[in-house]
Amino acid sequence: MSQYEVLNKDKHRQLRIKTGYSAALGDAVMYAMTYPMEFRDIQSCYPILFTKDPNTGVFFAAAVLGFEADQNLFLQDNSWDASYIPAVIRRQPFLIATGGDGDNQAPVVSLDLDHPRVSQDEGEALFDAEGGATEFLNQKIALLDQLHHGLQHSSGFIDTLLQHELLEQITFDIAFNDGSKESVQGFYSIAEERLYQLKGDVLESLNRAGYLQPVFMAVASISRMRNIIERRNRLRV
Amino acid sequence: MFFLCSGNHAAHLCDTSRNMNDRISRIIIVGGGSAGWLTAGVIAAEHCIDSQAQQPFELLLIESPDVPTIGVGEGTWPSMRSTLQRIGLSETDFIRECDASFKQGTYFRNWHTGSGDTYSHPFTVPIGYADTNLAPHWLELTDAPQFADAVTPQTALFADCLAPKQITTPEYAFLVNYAYHLDAGKFAELLRRHCTEQLGVKHIKANVSQINSAENGDIQSVTTDSAGEIAGDLFIDCTGTSSLLLGEHFKIPFQSRQATLFNDTALAAQVPYTEEDQAIQSCTHSTAQTAGWIWDIGLPTRRGTGHVYSSAHISEDEATAQLLAYIKETAGDKAAAGVVPRKIPFQPGHRREFWHRNCVAIGMSSGFIEPLEASALVMIELAAGMIAEQLPPTRDVMDIVAKRYNQKFLRHWNQIIEFLKLHYVLSARDDSPYWQDNRAATSIPERLSEQLSLWRFRSPWHQDAGAVDDLFPTASYQYILYGMGFSTAPRHTASHHQDQRQRQASELFKKNAARAAQLTKALPSNRELLNKVREFGFQKL
Numbered sequence: 001m002s003q004y005e006v007l008n009k010d011k012h013r014q015l016r017i018k019t020g021y022s023a024a025l026g027d028a029v030m031y032a033m034t035y036p037m038e039f040r041d042i043q044s045c046y047p048i049l050f051t052k053d054p055n056t057g058v059f060f061a062a063a064v065l066g067f068e069a070d071q072n073l074f075l076q077d078n079s080w081d082a083s084y085i086p087a088v089i090r091r092q093p094f095l096i097a098t099g100g101d102g103d104n105q106a107p108v109v110s111l112d113l114d115h116p117r118v119s120q121d122e123g124e125a126l127f128d129a130e131g132g133a134t135e136f137l138n139q140k141i142a143l144l145d146q147l148h149h150g151l152q153h154s155s156g157f158i159d160t161l162l163q164h165e166l167l168e169q170i171t172f173d174i175a176f177n178d179g180s181k182e183s184v185q186g187f188y189s190i191a192e193e194r195l196y197q198l199k200g201d202v203l204e205s206l207n208r209a210g211y212l213q214p215v216f217m218a219v220a221s222i223s224r225m226r227n228i229i230e231r232r233n234r235l236r237v
Numbered sequence: 238m239f240f241l242c243s244g245n246h247a248a249h250l251c252d253t254s255r256n257m258n259d260r261i262s263r264i265i266i267v268g269g270g271s272a273g274w275l276t277a278g279v280i281a282a283e284h285c286i287d288s289q290a291q292q293p294f295e296l297l298l299i300e301s302p303d304v305p306t307i308g309v310g311e312g313t314w315p316s317m318r319s320t321l322q323r324i325g326l327s328e329t330d331f332i333r334e335c336d337a338s339f340k341q342g343t344y345f346r347n348w349h350t351g352s353g354d355t356y357s358h359p360f361t362v363p364i365g366y367a368d369t370n371l372a373p374h375w376l377e378l379t380d381a382p383q384f385a386d387a388v389t390p391q392t393a394l395f396a397d398c399l400a401p402k403q404i405t406t407p408e409y410a411f412l413v414n415y416a417y418h419l420d421a422g423k424f425a426e427l428l429r430r431h432c433t434e435q436l437g438v439k440h441i442k443a444n445v446s447q448i449n450s451a452e453n454g455d456i457q458s459v460t461t462d463s464a465g466e467i468a469g470d471l472f473i474d475c476t477g478t479s480s481l482l483l484g485e486h487f488k489i490p491f492q493s494r495q496a497t498l499f500n501d502t503a504l505a506a507q508v509p510y511t512e513e514d515q516a517i518q519s520c521t522h523s524t525a526q527t528a529g530w531i532w533d534i535g536l537p538t539r540r541g542t543g544h545v546y547s548s549a550h551i552s553e554d555e556a557t558a559q560l561l562a563y564i565k566e567t568a569g570d571k572a573a574a575g576v577v578p579r580k581i582p583f584q585p586g587h588r589r590e591f592w593h594r595n596c597v598a599i600g601m602s603s604g605f606i607e608p609l610e611a612s613a614l615v616m617i618e619l620a621a622g623m624i625a626e627q628l629p630p631t632r633d634v635m636d637i638v639a640k641r642y643n644q645k646f647l648r649h650w651n652q653i654i655e656f657l658k659l660h661y662v663l664s665a666r667d668d669s670p671y672w673q674d675n676r677a678a679t680s681i682p683e684r685l686s687e688q689l690s691l692w693r694f695r696s697p698w699h700q701d702a703g704a705v706d707d708l709f710p711t712a713s714y715q716y717i718l719y720g721m722g723f724s725t726a727p728r729h730t731a732s733h734h735q736d737q738r739q740r741q742a743s744e745l746f747k748k749n750a751a752r753a754a755q756l757t758k759a760l761p762s763n764r765e766l767l768n769k770v771r772e773f774g775f776q777k778l
Contacts, residue, residue, distance in 0.1 A: 054404075055404070055769075057403075058773055162777065
């Protein structure tokens with residue numbers, strides 16, 4: 001379970017955050033949420049697909065890390081074997097909560113006290129002796145800020161993709177070298193044929209909103225599927 | 238049109254609002270309501286009448302501003318999903334605006350013995366139905382679950398009021414087949430807006446005061462109180478029970494079917510939920526009484542109930558008392574205290590002909606019977622669908638389409654009436670003359686008697702279907718027959734395939750049970766899903 005609290009320098013003065021990447025630290029996930037502003041970095045390592053939030057049905061973009069639940073093929077020997085790690089992973093155990101009512105929704109830094117990274121004695125400190133934020137915490141706050149803006153921009157991006165019917169369902173039926181088979185379902189990709197038929201004015205509006213480049217990044221990222229299939233093949237040999 | 242008026246024939250061509258030949262260029266629907274607007278939507282969506290450049294014909298709907306819409310809860314068939322999709326409505330808008338909920342079938346209580354018996358008629362055909370008839374295998378089982386429970390996972394969802402899909406399931410798609418319960422008044426309103434704003438249907442608010450004949454006997458125009466005279470090539474009568482065009486004007490006789498289906502009165506009542514987040518039933522509940530039955534439909538905001546009965550078998554006071562007792566039992570004394578049922582008398586039956594000359598009646602103007610299997614809206618969908626698809630391009634060929642339409646819809650009416658009668662014939666209730674009279678041989682249509690004789694020896698399956706567009710598939714007959722304890726004898730000959738079929742059947746029974754367990758775990762409640770639809774909506778893909 002999760003126990004979220006708004007970060008408080010008195011209450012959380014002694015907390016430490018474990019760093020590194022491993023299943024024990026909660027990183028064994030099949031995919032990580034991402035957003036268009038991050039697509040350029042994500043596509044350098046991972047396929048970008050779209051999927052629905054099981055609680056709301058709302059689409060979001062995801063960097064695919066494995067082929068089944070809890071399988072992250074980039075976790076190796078307590079490290080993350082890739083040149084870029086998705087922001088939603090790096091920000092753990094922190095998150096942005098929107099406090100206040102109505103229009104006055106100032107984002108506040110919160111954390112999940114039940115997250116395996118949260119510790120009393122091991123890892124990076126959040127506050128120094130005087131109660132000031134450490135460099136570590138400041139970096140996390142900057143990252144959360146980036147993530148917050150990225151996700152806000154993302155919802156308009158997704159709406160636009162749906163409006164122009166630029167998403168289509170995609171199913172991967174993969175036969176691995178060890179003879180096992182996996183059918184990966186519930187994912188969507190950019191509908192390339194429709195993309196290439198878009199007219200000038202639509203392309204211009206996409207470009208102005210900053211959506212055009214990430215669309216092509218997502219298209220290109222599908223080639224990374226080979227990368228994770230290879231990782232999966234190595235795993236079983 | 239200017240060029241038409243030049244040349245020698247100018248006078249002839251210009252003295253009429255009709256086109257130069259007998260092309261159907263103007264269709265007039267008289268009457269709004271769900272019949273009028275659904276028909277308008279289906280025809281308009283099929284023929285892009287909103288296109289300026291290629292408008293094939295005009296579509297006008299004349300609606301009386303004086304007739305109020307009545308907000309009764311109604312049930313649809315799964316066909317409504319494709320109809321709405323065809324019209325171009327989003328399922329999210331439809332659910333939000335029509336106070337709609339999901340309907341997965343009908344749950345019958347007290348129909349068989351009257352002492353607490355229950356069975357279901359779900360919308361999903363038995364598992365493996367295309368290749369395997371499970372009915373004979375189920376009949377052989379000792380200790381078997383009820384027929385529907387054994388052959389479809391759908392009925393497992395009824396007890397916990399579970400939904401047929403998840404919020405991640407795209408609009409109109411499903412995990413198990415479903416239809417809707419909806420507020421018919423709000424539905425007509427949504428359709429009206431969509432038809433006039435999106436589909437190019439012209440809306441005229443006026444009362445029709447006179448119907449004017451052409452020389453050949455067709456309807457040439459209708460005179461209205463506030464919009465003058467309106468001419469047309471095809472008139473669709475959606476005027477409800479008054480049947481202004483087909484009945485009053487053309488005097489097409491009404492054929493009563495009361496000798497078969499006795500019910501002729503309904504008492505309708507809305508029932509509030511006792512708690513705000515009370516469960517919404519997954520199917521229509523139908524509870525048999527001494528001289529009729531009570532429907533119970535769960536909408537998100539309230540329940541719609543009503544008692545349909547035979548006025549020859551029970552007094553209005555007694556029928557009201559039975560309805561109030563039912564409401565008390567299911568919603569408590571407080572809810573029952575505020576209820577004032579609305580009386581709706583009706584004549585069970587239909588017109589002898591539905592399409593006469595250039596006039597076709599759709600909805601209650603063509604006929605009405607008790608809503609036991611919610612056949613009213615689906616008949617409108619079928620009628621509108623056939624007109625949209627077979628729309629005669631000229632007056633010349635209209636009579637051929639009309640003839641085929643009449644044959645088809647007479648067949649539909651007959652099948653509905655026979656299928657409804659099946660529910661009564663199979664009852665073993667002996668507690669009132671109503672149930673005894675319902676089993677009198679003279680009241681049973683000949684084809685139904687013949688079918689029942691045959692089905693004593695083998696269960697209905699694919700060969701029993703009359704036509705590809707039968708309203709009730711053979712699977713529906715299985716659900717009613719075996720839900721009501723009908724007994725079919727084992728085959729009188731052995732089969733070479735017996736062992737193989739037996740194995741297939743037991744595998745299917747197992748598969749069904751596994752699927753039921755899986756679905757009950759995965760599916761949210763109706764209430765939970767409808768709340769999510771309100772908040773997030775369904776995705777289109």
